[in-house]
Amino acid sequence: MSFWSKTVYGLNILFSALLFLACVVPYTKSASLSFLSLTVPLLVLVNLLFLLYWLMVSPKRVWLSFTVLAVGYFVLGSFVQFNSMDKSASENVLKVMSFNIQGFEGHPTEMTRPNIQVFEDFIQNQNPDIICFQEFGYRRIWKKLFVNYPYRFINRQKYSKEAGVLMAIYSKYPIVDKGNINFPNSGNGASYVDVLYNKDTVRVYNLHLESLKVRPRSIKRERSDRLLGRLRNSFAKQQEQADLIRNHMDLVNYKKIVCADFNNTQYSYAYNAVKNDMKDSFEEKGFGYGRTINFWKFPLRIDFILTDPGIEVLEHENYNVKLSDHEPIMATLRIGADKEAVR
Incomplete structure (x- = not known):
C-alpha cells in the first residue's frame, strides 16, 4: 500500500471503530461513550464514503466499512424512514403534539420575539387533542392561553418560587x-x-431530560476538559433520569404515551431505557431524516413521541417552523378499548 x-x-x-462503539452506547451507562450517540449519522456517512472509495x-478493503455498517444497521436501525401515513383516518383518532417551545422566546436566529398569537395560530391550525410543552415559560401562564383546551396541567403555580424548567400539558379531554x-x-x-379518552384512561408523560447546556459561544471560551466534563455529567444525569x-412507568397498568425532549438521540441509553418495548411514532410513520433541532448546525432528532404497543400509530408529522430552537412533532393515534384500564 x-x-x-x-x-x-x-x-x-x-471511524469504523467509533461506529462499532456507538452500537454499544444504547446498552451501557458509560457517560464517556455517550458522546457517540450524537454522532451516529455522521459516522455512518463517513463509513459509506470509505466504502465507496475502496470500491x-x-x-x-471494502469489508471493514461494510461489516461495521451492517452491524450498525441491525443494532441501531436506520435514521432515515420512508413510511407511508394513513391520511384517510379522521375519526376516533387522538392527535398528540410535543413541542419544546423555549419559553415562547422564538428561534435563536430570529431578531424579534414572535407574538403569542403566532403560537396560538399554529396550534389552532394543527388542532392537536393533547399538547405537551417543554420549557413553557413563566410569563405565559395565562388563563386565556389556548382557550380550546379546557383541561391543563402546569407543573408549577404562577409566581412560584420553585426553580426549574416549566412544563405544561394541555388537553381537550378530561384530566x-x-x-x-x-x-x-437538576433543573x-x-x-x-x-x-379520560373514550371511557379509557391514558397516561401521558411529558419529559425534559437533562440539558447539555452547550452553546457555540461557550465552546470557544471554555477549556475543553471542563466542557467535556460538564457534558459527561449531563449524560450521566440523563441515564439516571431515564431509569x-x-x-x-412500569407501575402503570394502562396505556401510556410519552412526549419527550431527551436532549439526546435514539442511539442513547436514555432513549432506549424509556422506550423499552414502546413504539417510536417517527419510526412507525415518519418520513425522511426527522430532524427536530440543529446542534452545532448539525441536524439531530432529539424530540420523540412514544406509544404503548397496543396503540396504533397512523401518522407522524415534523413541522419545519421557526418558532423555537426545536421543531414540533405530532402523532395521530388510534387507541383501542381497554376495559381493564377504565377508572
Whole structure:
C-alpha cells in the first residue's frame, strides 16, 4: 500500500471503530461513550464514503466499512424512514403534539420575539387533542392561553418560587389525575396526566431530560476538559433520569404515551431505557431524516413521541417552523378499548 492508502485505511479503521462503539452506547451507562450517540449519522456517512472509495480503488478493503455498517444497521436501525401515513383516518383518532417551545422566546436566529398569537395560530391550525410543552415559560401562564383546551396541567403555580424548567400539558379531554416526577440535582423534570379518552384512561408523560447546556459561544471560551466534563455529567444525569422514568412507568397498568425532549438521540441509553418495548411514532410513520433541532448546525432528532404497543400509530408529522430552537412533532393515534384500564 502507498503512504496515501495506508493513511486512508488508518482513518477507515478509526471511524469504523467509533461506529462499532456507538452500537454499544444504547446498552451501557458509560457517560464517556455517550458522546457517540450524537454522532451516529455522521459516522455512518463517513463509513459509506470509505466504502465507496475502496470500491473504486481497492475492492478487497471494502469489508471493514461494510461489516461495521451492517452491524450498525441491525443494532441501531436506520435514521432515515420512508413510511407511508394513513391520511384517510379522521375519526376516533387522538392527535398528540410535543413541542419544546423555549419559553415562547422564538428561534435563536430570529431578531424579534414572535407574538403569542403566532403560537396560538399554529396550534389552532394543527388542532392537536393533547399538547405537551417543554420549557413553557413563566410569563405565559395565562388563563386565556389556548382557550380550546379546557383541561391543563402546569407543573408549577404562577409566581412560584420553585426553580426549574416549566412544563405544561394541555388537553381537550378530561384530566382525572396528574403529578410531577422530580429529578435529583437538576433543573429539568417530568410531569404526567391521566386523560379520560373514550371511557379509557391514558397516561401521558411529558419529559425534559437533562440539558447539555452547550452553546457555540461557550465552546470557544471554555477549556475543553471542563466542557467535556460538564457534558459527561449531563449524560450521566440523563441515564439516571431515564431509569427513574422507566421505573415510574412500569407501575402503570394502562396505556401510556410519552412526549419527550431527551436532549439526546435514539442511539442513547436514555432513549432506549424509556422506550423499552414502546413504539417510536417517527419510526412507525415518519418520513425522511426527522430532524427536530440543529446542534452545532448539525441536524439531530432529539424530540420523540412514544406509544404503548397496543396503540396504533397512523401518522407522524415534523413541522419545519421557526418558532423555537426545536421543531414540533405530532402523532395521530388510534387507541383501542381497554376495559381493564377504565377508572
